[in-house]
Amino acid sequence: MKEKARVAILAVTLAVLFMAALPPRTAKADSSPDYAVPLGHFYTQANGYTAGTSPAGFSITDEDGVYFWTAYQNLGGPDLLGYPISRRYTWAGYVCQATERAVLQWHPDGQRVELVNIMDQISTMGKNGWLKQAYSVPDPRVSKAEADQTFEQIKEARLKLLEANEALRARYYAPPDPLTTFGLPASTVTDFGSFYAIRTQRSAIFQCRKKLSWCNEGDVTVLAAGLVAREAGLIPADATTPEEPERRYVASSRWEGRDITGVATWYGWSFHGRLMRNGEPFNMWDSTIAACNVFPLETLLRVTNLDTGESIIVRVTDTGGFGWPVVIDLSYAAFSQLASPADGTIQISIQAVEVGN
Numbered sequence: 116m117k118e119k120a121r122v123a124i125l126a127v128t129l130a131v132l133f134m135a136a137l138p139p140r141t142a143k144a145d146s147s148p149d150y151a152v153p154l155g156h157f158y159t160q161a162n163g164y165t166a167g168t169s170p171a172g173f174s175i176t177d178e179d180g181v182y183f184w185t186a187y188q189n190l191g192g193p194d195l196l197g198y199p200i201s202r203r204y205t206w207a208g209y210v211c212q213a214t215e216r217a218v219l220q221w222h223p224d225g226q227r228v229e230l231v232n233i234m235d236q237i238s239t240m241g242k243n244g245w246l247k248q249a250y251s252v253p254d255p256r257v258s259k260a261e262a263d264q265t266f267e268q269i270k271e272a273r274l275k276l277l278e279a280n281e282a283l284r285a286r287y288y289a290p291p292d293p294l295t296t297f298g299l300p301a302s303t304v305t306d307f308g309s310f311y312a313i314r315t316q317r318s319a320i321f322q323c324r325k326k327l328s329w330c331n332e333g334d335v336t337v338l339a340a341g342l343v344a345r346e347a348g349l350i351p352a353d354a355t356t357p358e359e360p361e362r363r364y365v366a367s368s369r370w371e372g373r374d375i376t377g378v379a380t381w382y383g384w385s386f387h388g389r390l391m392r393n394g395e396p397f398n399m400w401d402s403t404i405a406a407c408n409v410f411p412l413e414t415l416l417r418v419t420n421l422d423t424g425e426s427i428i429v430r431v432t433d434t435g436g437f438g439w440p441v442v443i444d445l446s447y448a449a450f451s452q453l454a455s456p457a458d459g460t461i462q463i464s465i466q467a468v469e470v471g472n
Contacts, residue, residue: 149198150408150437152176153375155184157408161198161215162357170392170434171357173199175212181221183212186228190217195290200341204354213341213350217296217317232298232316233340237347250343252319253302253312270299276313279304282322283313286335375409377442379418379463381450382406382435391433402448406433407465409442415468418443420453420461427452428468 148166149158155176162172177184181203190196197215204211210221211231218231237246238255246252256276261269277284277300290296298316305312310330311322318340323330330336344350383399391397391404393412398404410416410431419426427449435444443465447456454461 148436151440152408154178158193158198159357160193161200164357169357171359173202173357175199175214181210182226183219183221183228186219187214190228190230190295191290195296197339197341200345201350201354202356202358204351206349206351211350213344213354215339215341216337217341218344218349230295230298230317231344231349233344233349234301234314234318235298235316236349237344240347240349242347245347246343249346250319250338251307251310251312251321252338253305253314255314256302270294273299273301276300276303280311280313280322282333282335283311283320286320286322286337287313287315374464374466375442376421376462376464377440378460379443379445379450379453380437380441380460381445381447381456383447383456393432395432397433397446399447401446402427402452403429404432404446405429405449406435406437406444407431407442408434408437409465410467411470414470416443417466417468418445418449418453419464419466421463422461423453425453 148160149156149172151157152174153176155174155178157172157174159170159172160166162169164171175184175187183203187196196217199212199214201213206220212219218233220229220231221227222229234246234252234255237243243254247254258272261272264272277287283304287293287297287300297318297320300313301316302314308324309327310324313320319338320335321330321338322335323332326332345355382397386397387399389397391406405416405418407414407416412431412434414431416429416431417426418429429443429445429449433444437444441460443463445453450456450461453463
C-alpha cells in the first residue's frame with residue numbers, strides 16, 4: 116500500500132512538472148504571451164499566473180555582455196530548455212538564470228554559457244533521498260574506477276548505461292548536442308514498476324510502461340529539472356519573483372533621452388472602455404495615451420513619424436501583447452495625429468520626455 120500511495124503522489128507531482136515543461140503551443144495572434152525586447156526576449160508563460168491574466172514574467176537577454184539570450188536560442192530555446200523561471204542571480208560566484216529544464220551559468224573567462232549539473236548539485240546538497248522519493252530520480256551510480264580514468268574513458272562507460280533501454284537512449288540522443296543538454300548519464304536504468312528512469316548530470320529521462328496520469332504507455336519524457344532545482348533551494352527565492360515588463364526595461368538611464376526606432380500601431384473600438392494597466396478606462400478618442408512595453412507607466416513619450424517629421428507627446432497608460440519591432444500601440448486618436456489609421460502601421464521613433472515612477 117505504501118508503494119501505491121507513493122506512486123500516486125509521484126504521478127501528480129510529475130504531471131505538474133512535465134506539463135510545465137511541454138514545448139510551447141502556438142499562441143493566438145492576439146494573445147502574445149512573449150515578445151522581443153532590446154537585446155533579448157520577455158516571457159510570461161512561467162510567471163505562475165493563469166495564462167493571459169498577468170503581464171509579469173522573466174526576461175532573458177544579452178545585457179551587460181552576459182549572452183544568455185544568444186545561448187538560450189542556440190541551445191534550443193523553449194522547446195528544449197523550457198521557459199525562463201527566474202531573473203539573473205549570482206550563485207557560487209557566477210551569474211546564473213534558470214529555465215524550466217535547466218540552469219544557465221555565465222563563465223566570463225571563456226565568454227561562454229554552460230548548463231549547471233543540477234542533479235549533481237542536488238546530490239552535493241544531500242538530497243538524493245528527497246529526489247528519489249518526490250520524483251523517482253534514481254540514486255547516482257558512479258564507479259570508483261573513474262578516479263583513475265580519463266574523461267573519454269568515463270564518457271564511454273557512462274554512455275553504455277543507456278544501452279539497457281533503447282527508448283531512453285533515443286531520447287538522450289535526440290537533442291543536437293546531448294552532452295550539453297543532459298550531461299553524462301549518472302545512474303543505471305532503474306525499473307520503478309510503472310516506468311523506467313535514468314538519471315543524468317543535468318536531468319532525468321523516463322519511459323512509461325503503462326498509461327499513467329502524466330504519460331501514455333511507451334511515452335518518453337524529460338524531467339523539468341529547473342523547476343526541481345527551484346524546489347530544492349538551488350535558486351534564490353527573490354530571483355523567482357516575476358518582474359513587471361514596463362518597469363524592467365527602462366529602469367536604466369540608458370533609455371532616457373535616447374531615440375528608439377520601430378513601428379507604431381493603433382487600437383480602438385474593440386478596446387474602448389476597457390481598463391488599461393494604470394486602472395483608467397481606455398478612450399480611443401484620447402490623443403494623449405498609448406500602450407508601451409519598453410517604458411514605465413506614466414512616462415511621457417515624444418512619438419515622431421519618421422516619414423513626415425510630425426510628432427506628438429503621449430503618456431504610457433497601458434501595456435500590450437505586441438513584440439519588437441512594434442514599440443508602441445497608440446490610441447486611435449493619437450495615431451490619427453501622425454498618419455491615417457487606414458495605414459495600419461508607421462515607422463516612428465520614441466523618446467522619453469519624462470520617465471514615470
